[in-house]
Structures are given as structure tokens and as C-alpha cells.
Amino acid sequence: MTQTQAFKTIETANPFLTLNYEPALEKLGDDYYDPVPAAEFPVHILRFRNDDLLPTLGLDPKEVTDQDFIEAFGYFLGVRPFLALRYHGYQFGEYNPNLGDGRGFLYGQVRGVDGELYDLGTKGSGKTPYSRTADGRLTLKGGVREVLAAEALQRMGVRTSRCLSLIETGEQLWRGDEPSPTRSSVMIRFSKSHIRFGTFERLHYISRPDLIVKLLNHVISQYYPAVSGRKIGKVLPPIAPDLIQNGLEEYSQEHYVRFYGELVQRVAELVAQWMAAGFCHAVLNTDNMSITGESFDYGPYAFIPTYNPKFTAAYFDYYGRYSYGNQPTICYWNLQKLQVPLKAAIAPNEMEAALDRFYEYYEAAYRELMLKKLGFENVPTEEGRELVKLTLQVLSEYEVGYHEFFWQLTQQFYPQWREDISLIFPEVEASEVLQPWRQLYHHMLQFLSGDELAKIGERLRRFNPQTVLLRPEIEAIWEAIAVEDNWQPFYELLQRIKA
Numbered sequence: 197m198t199q200t201q202a203f204k205t206i207e208t209a210n211p212f213l214t215l216n217y218e219p220a221l222e223k224l225g226d227d228y229y230d231p232v233p234a235a236e237f238p239v240h241i242l243r244f245r246n247d248d249l250l251p252t253l254g255l256d257p258k259e260v261t262d263q264d265f266i267e268a269f270g271y272f273l274g275v276r277p278f279l280a281l282r283y284h285g286y287q288f289g290e291y292n293p294n295l296g297d298g299r300g301f302l303y304g305q306v307r308g309v310d311g312e313l314y315d316l317g318t319k320g321s322g323k324t325p326y327s328r329t330a331d332g333r334l335t336l337k338g339g340v341r342e343v344l345a346a347e348a349l350q351r352m353g354v355r356t357s358r359c360l361s362l363i364e365t366g367e368q369l370w371r372g373d374e375p376s377p378t379r380s381s382v383m384i385r386f387s388k389s390h391i392r393f394g395t396f397e398r399l400h401y402i403s404r405p406d407l408i409v410k411l412l413n414h415v416i417s418q419y420y421p422a423v424s425g426r427k428i429g430k431v432l433p434p435i436a437p438d439l440i441q442n443g444l445e446e447y448s449q450e451h452y453v454r455f456y457g458e459l460v461q462r463v464a465e466l467v468a469q470w471m472a473a474g475f476c477h478a479v480l481n482t483d484n485m486s487i488t489g490e491s492f493d494y495g496p497y498a499f500i501p502t503y504n505p506k507f508t509a510a511y512f513d514y515y516g517r518y519s520y521g522n523q524p525t526i527c528y529w530n531l532q533k534l535q536v537p538l539k540a541a542i543a544p545n546e547m548e549a550a551l552d553r554f555y556e557y558y559e560a561a562y563r564e565l566m567l568k569k570l571g572f573e574n575v576p577t578e579e580g581r582e583l584v585k586l587t588l589q590v591l592s593e594y595e596v597g598y599h600e601f602f603w604q605l606t607q608q609f610y611p612q613w614r615e616d617i618s619l620i621f622p623e624v625e626a627s628e629v630l631q632p633w634r635q636l637y638h639h640m641l642q643f644l645s646g647d648e649l650a651k652i653g654e655r656l657r658r659f660n661p662q663t664v665l666l667r668p669e670i671e672a673i674w675e676a677i678a679v680e681d682n683w684q685p686f687y688e689l690l691q692r693i694k695a
């Protein structure tokens with residue numbers, strides 16, 4: 197059999213190569229990307245496959261082999277062209293026009309069985325015109341950390357991208373922030389979109405308002421069904437070909453204003469999700485902000501060990517710009533910067549008015565999520581606000597672990613707390629801070645029926661996972677991989693994260 201025939205057989209048998217690919221972004225024209233080749237790696241070892249995502253792609257995990265993953269996402273057979281997306285961005289407050297996919301590309305876009313359009317994007321797949329002097333690679337540790345972050349955030353209810361696969365690729369990489377040489381990998385990210393705030397910023401920088409409007413139309417029609425009126429549901433037929441080919445629907449000013457308003461709300465809610473999860477993203481540059489309001493790019497992130505707004509995750513973040521507590525302010529700033537390119541389509545005063553609601557959305561979402569972590573839902577606003585405030589005071593005063601506090605609450609809560617206040621955290625000495633918290637928590641239980649009381653326990657379990665990805669936990673699983681090539685702790689941790 198010739199080489200070509202051998203590939204043909206693989207292509208037809210490999211379910212990833214015959215997915216319902218829909219080149220929505222490619223059809224917008226080549227102003228937005230550059231076709232690039234994939235790197236050829238000396239080794240391909242599948243280290244992680246995310247079977248939870250396969251049903252969304254219409255695939256049965258039992259029918260997808262490891263070899264299928266390796267061929268599609270390690271050898272990169274089949275689906276071409278691969279598109280390195282063009283973008284700029286504000287990095288640590290400074291505009292950087294020398295960005296773009298420097299170690300990744302858009303592998304393909306797929307219509308999921310839920311009717312939504314998903315990106316399969318790579319990280320570590322080789323050099324592109326945007327690599328500058330860098331190697332286009334992803335360290336294995338970086339890949340492992342991104343897989344873990346995405347799964348943990350998913351478990352905690354954060355609107356996040358996921359990793360579909362991680363393949364070790366057998367090269368030696370040199371990095372300033374890892375003992376080097378260090379091992380290499382290539383990851384596939386499964387996300388709503390890789391269109392970033394910085395994608396729009398670049399189009400403004402090169403003075404192409406026409407391309408801004410065209411991209412905006414695409415974003416609204418694909419990712420903002422409540423604005424476009426397009427239905428996204430389980431039984432959505434594939435998008436009509438004329439819609440794809442003719443460069444999309446046009447929208448009115450009212451649509452554009454509603455889009456920006458919804459983006460503001462989505463981002464505010466996303467930040468609230470990070471904050472409640474105790475997550476510090478660490479690099480909230482505008483090239484790491486998705487236009488769909490989804491969270492992605494997990495580099496030097498950390499989950500906070502204790503509640504400390506000043507906690508900073510990236511060693512290079514000298515002034516704490518992206519500290520845990522600064523995340524709402526920074527996302528507001530990023531949304532404000534985005535108004536500059538969006539002026540090509542949207543009235544500035546309307547955007548300002550929409551952004552004015554950011555903190556209102558943020559605070560409401562944060563309060564709701566924190567109350568869920570405390571076991572409550574639908575409580576009077578003032579009481580809810582007070583309980584969250586007192587909880588944060590307790591967390592600051594006692595220097596108890598952030599996650600440990602909620603886990604202890606989950607473990608210790610039982611319905612008799614309603615009858616007898618002295619049963620609430622009896623081993624902790626009452627202080628000026630704990631006593632009001634105890635009183636309010638006890639007071640709020642008084643109004644609940646037996647059924648509602650049972651739901652407190654359910655909510656505590658659902659919103660407070662036992663396993664949280666604190667740094668020592670990640671370092672321990674990495675140690676096992678680095679020293680003994682033992683992947684068992686990694687797989688076990690993934691299982692525990694999901695519990």
C-alpha cells in the first residue's frame with residue numbers, strides 16, 4: 197500500500213477527521229489569520245484524553261481509540277488548513293502589537309450536538325509568524341497545569357474552556373521558570389471561541405473598521421443567540437450555507453448595543469465565578485479575554501490558599517496588577533479598552549452606559565455564588581449581603597484556608613444547627629468576628645422548612661468540592677511525573693476533582 201492510501205484509510209476510520217467541521221472563521225476571509233503548518237514531533241504519547249467532551253462532538257468514547265487522538269492531535273493528519281489567528285493586546289497595561297497565535301492555531305470548528313459552535317485550538321503545535329524568537333512549544337508541566345485548571349474550574353461551575361487532549365511530544369525545552377531542559381507537549385483546547393478582545397484591538401490598530409464590523413456580526417450570530425434571535429438548541433440544523441458564505445447577517449445599532457451589554461454581564465459573571473471559586477487567573481491581558489466571556493489560558497494561575505485580596509499568582513506580576521482581589525477592576529478596565537475598537541459599530545455613550553452596570557452584575561453574581569457556597573439560595577438581599585460580608589471577615593481574621601473553611605462547613609453542617617446555636621462550629625472559640633457570623637447563620641436557618649434545611653446540605657456538597665487544586669497538590673503530582681514518570685497521581689487527582 198502506498199503512503200497516500202495508508203493515510204486515506206486512517207482518515208476515513210478516524211472519527212475526529214470526519215467530524216461536522218464548519219469553517220465559520222475561515223469563511224470570514226484571510227484578514228484574520230495565517231495558514232500555518234503543524235510541527236512534526238519525535239514522540240507522541242497520549243497523556244490525557246477528555247472523554248467527557250466526546251458526546252458533545254457526537255462521539256461515543258468507547259469508539260474513539262487513543263490512536264485516533266494521536267493521529268488527529270499529535271500528527272495533525274487530515275483537517276487543514278490550520279489557522280494562526282491574528283491578535284494584539286494590552287499586556288500589563290501596555291499595548292503590544294507583536295502578538296498572535298505564536299504556538300497554536302485553530303485546528304477546526306465543530307458544531308456540537310447541542311447546536312453550539314466549538315473551536316478546537318492547539319497550544320504547543322509549532323512556530324508561526326507570531327512566534328518571534330520563541331519555540332512555538334508548550335511544556336508538559338504547562339499542559340498538565342492547564343488540563344487540571346480547566347477541569348477544576350468546570351467542577352466549580354466556572355464558564356471555562358476545557359482540554360480535549362494532551363500529548364507528550366518528546367522534545368527538550370528550555371524555560372526560565374521551570375528546571376530545564378523540560379519535557380514538551382501539545383494540547384487541544386475545546387472552547388467557545390478563540391476570538392479575543394485583542395483580535396478587535398488589532399483591527400483598530402490597523403485601521404480596519406470594516407473588518408471590526410464583519411467580525412462583530414460573526415460573533416453575534418454565532419455566540420449571542422439572545423441578541424441575534426437565532427435559536428441554539430439541541431436539534432438545530434447546520435447553519436444555512438448562504439449564511440456562512442455570504443459573510444453573515446447585518447445587525448442594527450440596537451443589536452450591537454445589546455451585544456456589548458451582554459458581554460459586560462457575561463464578563464462580570466465570569467469574574468464572580470473566579471472570585472467565589474478562589475481562583476486567580478494571573479494574566480488577564482486583553483489577549484487572554486474571550487469575546488464570548490469564557491475563561492481560558494491557564495498559565496501561572498493559582499487557587500488562593502487563604503482569603504487575601506492581595507494574593508498574586510504570577511512571579512512576574514511585580515505590582516500585583518492581576519492579584520486575586522483586582523480581577524473585577526481589571527476586567528472592567530479590559531471592557532473599557534474594548535470600547536475603542538467597538539466604536540466602529542457601537543455608539544460610545546451606549547457602551548459607557550452598559551459598562552456602568554458591571555459592578556452591579558458582578559456583586560449580584562458574587563453574592564449569589566458565595567451564598568450557595570454557604571448553603572443558601574433566594575435569601576433576602578440584605579441578610580445575604582451581611583452573611584457574605586461576615587464570612588469574608590471570618591476568613592480574613594482566622595486565616596483558615598479559603599477552601600478548608602467551606603469544606604469544614606460542608607462536613608459539619610447538620611439540621612440541628614437550626615435548634616441550637618452552640619452546635620455551630622463548637623470547637624472554634626467565639627470572637628468578635630465569629631459570634632456575629634454564627635448568630636446570623638443560625639438566624640437564617642430559622643425560616644427554613646425541613647425540606648429546605650435538607651437542601652442546605654445538598655448545596656454545600658455541590659458548591660464546595662473536597663479537592664481543590666492548591667499549588668502543593670499540583671507540584672506533588674508533577675513531582676511524580678518528573679521524577680518517576682508516574683502518571684497515576686495525576687489521573688487520581690482528575691477523578692477527585694470531579695467528585
Ligand SMILES: Nc1ncnc2c1ncn2[C@@H]1O[C@H](COP(=O)(O)OP(=O)(O)OP(=O)(O)O)[C@@H](O)[C@H]1O
Binds near residue numbers: 295
Ligand atoms: N513558547 C512560545 N512560542 C511562541 N510563542 C509563544 C510562546 N509562548 C507564548 N507565546 C506567545 O506569546 C503571547 C502571549 O502568550 P500567552 O501565554 O498569553 O498565550 P498562550 O498561552 O501561548 O496562548 P493562549 O492564550 O491561547 O492560551 C501569545 O502571542 C503567544 O502565542
Ligand SMILES: [Mg+2]
Binds near residue numbers: 483484493
Ligand atoms: Mg494567552
